[in-house]
Amino acid sequence: MSDGMEGLFLDLIDKIKVILSSDIWVNESLNCSKNEVYVMLYLYRNSAVNMTELSDYLEVPLNTATGIISRMEKHELIKREKSATDKRVVTIGLTETGFKTVKAILKDYMGIGELILESFTDEETLILVKLVDKVVRIVETKSPDEAGLAVESN
Numbered sequence: 001m002s003d004g005m006e007g008l009f010l011d012l013i014d015k016i017k018v019i020l021s022s023d024i025w026v027n028e029s030l031n032c033s034k035n036e037v038y039v040m041l042y043l044y045r046n047s048a049v050n051m052t053e054l055s056d057y058l059e060v061p062l063n064t065a066t067g068i069i070s071r072m073e074k075h076e077l078i079k080r081e082k083s084a085t086d087k088r089v090v091t092i093g094l095t096e097t098g099f100k101t102v103k104a105i106l107k108d109y110m111g112i113g114e115l116i117l118e119s120f121t122d123e124e125t126l127i128l129v130k131l132v133d134k135v136v137r138i139v140e141t142k143s144p145d146e147a148g149l150a151v152e153s154n
Contacts, residue, residue: 031075035060035068037105040077040094044102048081048093077101 032040035058042057043049049057055065069092072078077098083089094102117125 032077032101032105033068036072036077039068039072039092040098040102040105043078043092043094043098044106048091050089050091054092072098 038058039054042054046053051062051065051069054069055062058065058068060068069078069080073080075097076095078092079095080090080092083091120128
């Protein structure tokens with residue numbers, strides 16, 4: 001990596017750090033970790049899921065996911081229920097408090113998102129979406145070639 005590229009990369013990391021700052025994206029009054037926010041958003045979209053699904057979604061070991069869920073249960077954000085059809089299966093769902101918390105988080109996220117997107121033209125918004133999609137595909141595959149993306153050389 002050239003010195004110029006390294007400097008550009010380090011500057012980009014500093015800028016991303018500001019964008020992803022917990023001060024911006026997590027309401028401190030909710031006292032939720034990033035993974036807890038992800039769990040609540042996942043449950044909001046999927047109603048009730050089992051521990052394996054949550055573990056896979058968070059990309060953490062099952063025992064780590066169990067610890068996260070236990071903390072959330074103590075804060076009455078989620079509830080565990082045995083499946084009606086198979087008592088061995090435990091499903092995780094949001095409590096009323098958890099649902100209200102998700103709504104508050106979404107309101108905060110959407111407010112920030114609207115501020116950002118209002119400053120963009122329609123063309124800039126489309127470019128942003130395409131660039132984010134491209135970045136995600138590269139990161140997921142760890143290679144532009146594997147992601148089916150042409151990399152132009154200068």
